[in-house]
Amino acid sequence: MKIRFSPLVAAVFAVASLSASAQTRLSVAATAVPHAEILEHVKPVLAKEGITLDIKVFTDYVQPNVQVAEKKIDVNYFQHKPYLDEFNKTKGTNLVAVAQVHVEPYGAYSRKVTKVADLPKGATIAIPNDPSNSGRALVLLAQNGLIKLKDPNNILATVKDIAENPKGFKIRELEAATLPRVLDQVDLALINTNYAIEAKLVPTRDALFIENSKSPYANLLVSRPDNKDADAVKKLAAALQSQDVKAFIATKYQGAVVPAF
Template identity: 70%
Template sequence: MKRLLVALAAVAAFSAQANETLSVAATAVPHAEILEFVKPTLAQQGVDLKIKVFTDYIQPNVQVAEKRLDANFFQHQPYLDEFNKSRGSDLVAVAGVHLEPLGAYSSKFKKLDDVPGGANVVIPNDATNGGRALLLLQKAGLITLKDSSNILVTVKDIAENPKDLKIRELEAATIPRVLTQVDLALINTNYALEAKLDPAKDALVIEGNDSPYVNILVARPDNKDSDAIKKLVAVLHSPEVKAFILEKYKGAVLPAF
């Protein structure tokens, strides 16, 4: 009986402690996996982390802006800036967490030199990741852009295309599904990992760690300084999370803190 009372007291203490709910939108890999890793630690600090997984890049921002969710974790600053500009929202970055290098993949060719003239290439259709993909193609020597300093370049900004690449834009999440149907696909690391690709080994070319596209935790001006958000940031920036990222993703995802 005494043991039962002690156990019940422990449960009651834990329940009383985890009394603040924080809802965070995330894409599955690696964002939701990182959040799942920190969830027990946050619970010990009185925060009940609710993770809602999305497969697109639109709804996570929409639902935070509309106060249906508290925060999100899936995007980088250039994407957030473009979203706020196009939607008239005022979402804010709270903290940088990690970098997911964008890579070029092929199921048909082992190196970029093998990509033939007239090759079919797919890139993300959102402004920031599309520009990011084109900049990577330029870095690989496949195209030349009119203005390399513009991170929002589009296919209309290609100055030289010596291989006459046929570049098409698709929603980022769908690109891994068409990898076998095209010659080259520019894929965000989160979607590459979901598709069981190993960016460190499978990408024919990949961004370096000097990339400006650090993935960030995003909230609203009214809640960015809340205790729950602050606790989440502190845990996300802990040595334990850094070790988790390095061990689990083997260089495909890099800590940014």
Template identity: 70%
Template sequence: MTAFLKKQIQRLAVLSAGSVLMASAVAAETLTIAATPVPHAEILEFVKSQLAKEGIELKVKVFTDYVQPAVQVNEKHLDGNFFLHQPYLNEFKKSHKNDIEVPVAKVHVEPFAAYSVKYKKTADIPAGATIAIPNDPSNSGRALLLLAKQGLLKLKDPTNISATRKDIIENPKNLKFKELEAATLPRVLNQVDVALINTNYAIEAKLNPVKDSLFIEDANSPYANLLVAREDNKNSPAFKKLISALNSPEVKRFIEEKYKGAVVPAF
């Protein structure tokens, strides 16, 4: 074999290898999912390597609020999101008539809890205390339900997850309410008597919902956090692989071991 022929064979081998690599790169499908930092983004990061083995490149775009992750999916800038529960989605759809978000899997529950730096027991909460709650309709209703279960107030319908302050029919301690954006609640904890904080923001603020809360939701919660797709991609093979990964025994074990009861698997 001549030197020229050898070089040609080597060149073809290099080109062939390059073509295989290019084909693999083209074959890989990308999913970009919006998530709040804790625990949602952490759970997505955990499944990244598994999805990569199945030809899915998972990109996690982190948001610190509850509005933009839904808006970005609704406007088709992102493939899906992982941060909300069904009551929140229901309320969001009321104000966004052309919403195209579709829940495709339940992943976990973050038991909602009340915190205080002033009081150690619910019974210690004084008359006229200021209670900070989230200002979005689904989570403000959730806060009121939890307060009602503690006997701190009475609601017209104690099962109404969309309850508002107008539904309070008894307030024996004359509690005063501050409705604030959910993300800001940990920062005002020392300015109020009690704050009801979503677990993702509590964990970010180094609060342990199991150990640090005055009181906390029980396991019977309708607020499972959802993986959400768009109507046009909900049945895609990539989403099916992501659903399978998020509902796997490995993720269940990861949630249980990492969050120790502050986050509970919902599958």
């Protein structure tokens, strides 16, 4: 039995087939806030350009890089350059930055004191335990007069680089994602803004002190050398650096996240 299609029906099938084949799938690893939210915002724009954006949300800072390096995911968007450089160095990867998108000014939070001067002697201060973010935390503590570092500009400083700690603060290094959950157990915690927002903290309101918008820690779109020049990756980079995204960031995050382009 032969089935005949009218020319109109055949044309519809042809257009549908062409449309399906024209779509390119691009997978991207991201942390939930604000990265995945920003990606969701550009998803419809990319769809119109033939890119199906597959957003995979992670809660840690390791697997997004591992899975891109292993070619399980195309690109990621969650990290700043000091973290990327340290990861490449320690893990033997060669991931590359494609575009810088935004800065999340880093803040210090407390549920025990309302101003820095009230921190008691021997207070416990929690900071992230990965090298780039722990160094960033120590530099911020030094900038706010809580400690002194041997080199106040060393973004990879460790607790061994503390030159002066006049109030005997106890520095605890913990996984970045856990810091909001230990706020009740410590006197002060320095928390990455993405985790602060997820914990319903408002950095511009709740932080005792916070980096300014000139922070060098711009969050990046990252890929492998073999796909950094792919058309889909370039289109995603362009979408993330658009005026539309700049307006979205300004409206949604009210200074807790600021554009870096």
